[in-house]
Amino acid sequence: MIEYTKNQSIFDIKNTLQNKFQINSELIDNYHIQNTDIFKITISESKFKFLKNFLKKLNFILLEKVIIGSHENKRNSNNLLKVIFIYQPFLGKFNIEFVDSIFFKTLEEEIQKTINNRINKNFISERITSALIESNGEIIEIATQNIDLHKTFFDDLIKDKLLNEFKLNQIDLNKINEFLTQKNNSICIREVVKYICKDLSQSQIIFQDNYYSICPGCDYSNHAEAVLYSKVINNFKKDINEFKNLNLYLNNHFWICKSCSQKLENIGIKNIYLNKKWAIDFFNITKIF
Ligand SMILES: [Zn+2]
Numbered sequence: 001m002i003e004y005t006k007n008q009s010i011f012d013i014k015n016t017l018q019n020k021f022q023i024n025s026e027l028i029d030n031y032h033i034q035n036t037d038i039f040k041i042t043i044s045e046s047k048f049k050f051l052k053n054f055l056k057k058l059n060f061i062l063l064e065k066v067i068i069g070s071h072e073n074k075r076n077s078n079n080l081l082k083v084i085f086i087y088q089p090f091l092g093k094f095n096i097e098f099v100d101s102i103f104f105k106t107l108e109e110e111i112q113k114t115i116n117n118r119i120n121k122n123f124i125s126e127r128i129t130s131a132l133i134e135s136n137g138e139i140i141e142i143a144t145q146n147i148d149l150h151k152t153f154f155d156d157l158i159k160d161k162l163l164n165e166f167k168l169n170q171i172d173l174n175k176i177n178e179f180l181t182q183k184n185n186s187i188c189i190r191e192v193v194k195y196i197c198k199d200l201s202q203s204q205i206i207f208q209d210n211y212y213s214i215c216p217g218c219d220y221s222n223h224a225e226a227v228l229y230s231k232v233i234n235n236f237k238k239d240i241n242e243f244k245n246l247n248l249y250l251n252n253h254f255w256i257c258k259s260c261s262q263k264l265e266n267i268g269i270k271n272i273y274l275n276k277k278w279a280i281d282f283f284n285i286t287k288i289f
């Protein structure tokens, strides 16, 4: 469970939205996805500014607002909006925004290169992230996740981990192995474990860790921001501090984890820009509204 800045739970926030903002509960959709929280809310335009300020104080940033209609009262007509907010645990440490930028095209090309150059040609990744650091319009460093680090087969190390750390049994392991073989070792073992464990009682325990440590390709050290950080440290040593206005562009993701946030803070990143077009597509905004 994520700790909210003001120790408010999602339940408290929903209550405030209903009571203070007078929003019907069926107009508030909220879900927890990949360790962060999303709000999709239908609200009249006149209340939007207050809502945005309220949620910003709780570290939610706006992804997109779309006009879905209008309703009239005695004095004026008022647009009805559908808005999406995403929780950013480290907002404040950084300015974080969803934006459109030419840099995301560069980051997309970098992902394509990584896919073309992968060693295991069978491997299909659900989602690959890439990131770059920019200063005064110039790209300082660029990186993608190393997709060859994902495990698509069993070895003793992973067997041991699943049995002892994650408390799976031999039957679970057989199921996982069968699935991997069926899929021709084309998917990450973590995806399979997540799938197999979704009905198991211990899956809650595993979920808190988001299973990252099962696979070196999914581990925190292989997040695009972390790979980028390692490159910066190797190539610039302390000289990175000489650059002013360091901005991070992160492609194919919608929030920054604690481990990455510490690294980005270390090298003096102030602004984090996330790919708005990609996120709108990922959260299916146009289709839903
Ligand atoms: Zn993996």
Ligand SMILES: [Zn+2]
Pocket (backbone or CB within 6 Å): 220, 223, 225, 256, 257, 258, 259, 260, 261
């Ligand atoms: Zn991360």
